[in-house]
Amino acid sequence: MRSQATSPSLPIESKIRLGLPKLYAWYRNNRRPLPWRTHPTPYRTAVAEFMCQQTRIATVIPYYLRWMRTFPDWSRLARAPFARILRAWEGLGYYRRARFLHSLAQAVIRLPGKELPADPGALQKLPGIGDYTAGAIASIAFGKTAPAFDGNVARVLGRLAAHSGRTLPLATLRSLAGRLVPSRHPGLHNQALMELGALVCLPKNPRCPACPLRNTCPSAKNLPSTLRLKPSPTLQREFILLPKRKGKIWLTQHHPQARWRGLHLLPTIMRPPAGSPHTEIRYPFTRYLVRATVFITRNPPAKASGRWMSSAEVRRVTLPAPHRKILDSLGIG
Ligand code: SF4
CATH class of the missing domain: 3.90.79.10 (Nucleoside Triphosphate Pyrophosphohydrolase)
Structure with a gap:
């Protein structure tokens, strides 16, 4: 039997599941038309995920569009001199991501089939791909049942599963995220949760009256103490x-x-x-x-x-x- 500290009670998890169809309907009607969401190939999804780490979406979009014109596939990216890649990345910051993306492209073109693997565990063995990015690529580009657990998802689930005004520990929320992913349309599920966190369930002032999950969310009227995912700089x-x-x-x-x-x-x-x-x-x-x-x-x-x-x-x-x-x-x- 699992303890309360490591597993949210079944009623909370069941309540969240009941709200998911509303979340998906909301996502279909409200998602932002981001360029990487049309034809989400493994390459397009990976580039978007690398660029969006630590960077605002509005900043990423013009970079992403230029990048796709300059480096349209793994092979073009792998063969490009690194100075050219840095120039295309200039202004996005966190240049380690550009270095990792270049190394990733060089690793991919040596793989059989010259494409990313679909399995999240195999993805995590490649340069620059951690737990979140592996889950995002596996679910969005390959339709694999894997969670994409980022700060937005942690905040949304933390609020949905809050009990007596307190959020659950991060590790518990991570395992809840894994159990909630459906086998049908896992990419849509993950993107819907992330989009809700980005547009509605905001860190400081969540827009609860506009939230599709407000009827099942215990935090709609009583926001739990903030989940501190990042220390102050x-x-x-x-x-x-x-x-x-x-x-x-x-x-x-x-x-x-x-x-x-x-x-x-x-x-x-x-x-x-x-x-x-x-x-x-x-x-x-x-x-x-x-x-x-x-x-x-x-x-x-x-x-x-x-x-x-x-x-x-x-x-x-x-x-x-x-x-x-x-x-x-x-x-x-
Ligand atoms: S009701 Fe409010 S706190 Fe709950 S998930 Fe929606 S936006 Fe977040």
């Missing part, structure tokens, strides 16, 4: 130099904390330099919120490796979004 300080001379900019490929490997960067130091700051920017990086003060200088930092580049060269190389924004604000590059 840690503040970090840094100083960005903008070495500028005779119309050229000096760029490096080294960050003191080994960020953005393979990209071109304005040199960054961890202690304030002499002189007056030009501006200050803030940007998120993984679990950090970085506060960076920018100084325009004539010289690069002593002993740093890098080179002077013309504006045309700066336009051709890939820079992380915060550094590109600094140059854009000065009309450079």
Whole structure:
């Protein structure tokens, strides 16, 4: 017999099941017409899943459309030089995803059939594919009965299965998500739950009156304490130099904390330099919120490796979004 701590009581699970047809009907009428939802091949689904991690959908759409024109299949992506892939990814952030996607394409074209496997366990052995992404690809592109358990699904299920104003532990919600996936249309089920979390069951102010599950949801009138899936970001300080001379900019490929490997960067130091700051920017990086003060200088930092580049060269190389924004604000590059 399972304990209450590891398994939600049957009535709660049954109640959620009863609401699912309403959820599916709501999804069919309200889903956003996202480009990767038409013809969800394994490749299209994988690219969308990689791009959407940590990034707003509205930001992803133009990148996704351009990507599909440039790299329409695994083989074109696998053969492309990595610098070209980075350029296509510039501005999306979290460049590790581009690296993983490239490695994934190279792994896929070596597989028999030159396609992703359908099994979630086999998918997780490939570069960059974790539990959530494997479930999303397996269910959406292959119709496999696998859960896609992300932050949105955790929040929706946490609220639907709340008891006495408290949510269940994350591991319990993960196993509930697995049991709820139907064998018919598992991709639709997973996308409907994620879409509800993205559009209606919002983190701070859920739109309960518009929710198809409001009649069976114990949280519709009594929201449980928030599920904290992400810790607050840690503040970090840094100083960005903008070495500028005779119309050229000096760029490096080294960050003191080994960020953005393979990209071109304005040199960054961890202690304030002499002189007056030009501006200050803030940007998120993984679990950090970085506060960076920018100084325009004539010289690069002593002993740093890098080179002077013309504006045309700066336009051709890939820079992380915060550094590109600094140059854009000065009309450079
Ligand atoms: S009724 Fe409210 S809290 Fe419950 S699932 Fe719907 S939006 Fe979320």
